[in-house]
Amino acid sequence: GENVEQHPSTLSVQEGDSAVIKCTYSDSASNYFPWYKQELGKRPQLIIDIRSNVGEKKDQRIAVTLNKTAKHFSLHITETQPEDSAVYFCAASNNAGNMLTFGGGTRLMVKP
Amino acid sequence: SQTIHQWPATLVQPVGSPLSLECTVEGTSNPNLYWYRQAAGRGLQLLFYSVGIGQISSEVPQNLSASRPQDRQFILSSKKLLLSDSGFYLCAYRDRGRTEAFFGQGTRLTVV
Secondary structure: OOOEEEEOOEEEEEOOOOEEEEEEEOOOOEEEEEEEEEOOOOOOEEEEEEEOOOOEEEEOOEEEEEEOOOOEEEEEEOOOOHHHOEEEEEEEEEOOOOOOEEOOOEEEEEEO | OOEEEEEOOEEEEOOOOOEEEEEEEEOOOOOEEEEEEEOOOOOEEEEEEEEEOOEEEEOOOOOOEEEEEEOOEEEEEEOOOOHHHOEEEEEEEEOOOOOOOEEOOOEEEEEO
16 A cells, blocks of 8 residues: 655744745655644644646745655645644655555644 | 534443444535544544445454444444543534535544
8 A cells, every 4th residue: 555754743933934844755656645724622634736748836925846756755844834833744645545544644834 | 414423422432342433424415434543643544434334344453343333433443442442533424426524513422
């Protein structure tokens, strides 16, 4: 089955700096890669996703890049704000869509 | 509109007692359903997923079982809880042909 590794497990940045979270996956059949944000005590919610036919996608301050050859993808948050503090999860899924495998999560702390 | 309900929100159970967590989805048909567990400070571990009534796939051997008696109902059960079963349990669904997964509010289970 799919295995998704996520790094770092914790990340602390100053407000206004950029944050980068990296994930690798094992199944070359995976073609959909979402990122979820989980605020304290709440449910995870989708913030951005990318399909394997695209190398990069951007939505305001967040962007995701995908390297299919190397089987890794990254989340980039620019101009971080305190409200960006949360746990972020990457995930991978294949065409069948039945499995959605998550990484171990990254706790991002943005210091004002 | 589509919604997902999960209950109870919190649960404290003694070791050796049974467990039943329920998840229901509204506004969709034949969704893929998932149970995840999130241990404290850890990632989202996929426990079970279901692609249809009575169809359950287990990802990890464990003290838990799942059932899908109706199209939009997913139940997580245990006959005898262990201390290691403590954690935050999340139910999720994905529509057929869609990629985004939507999570329930979660159940925080503490086994004492």
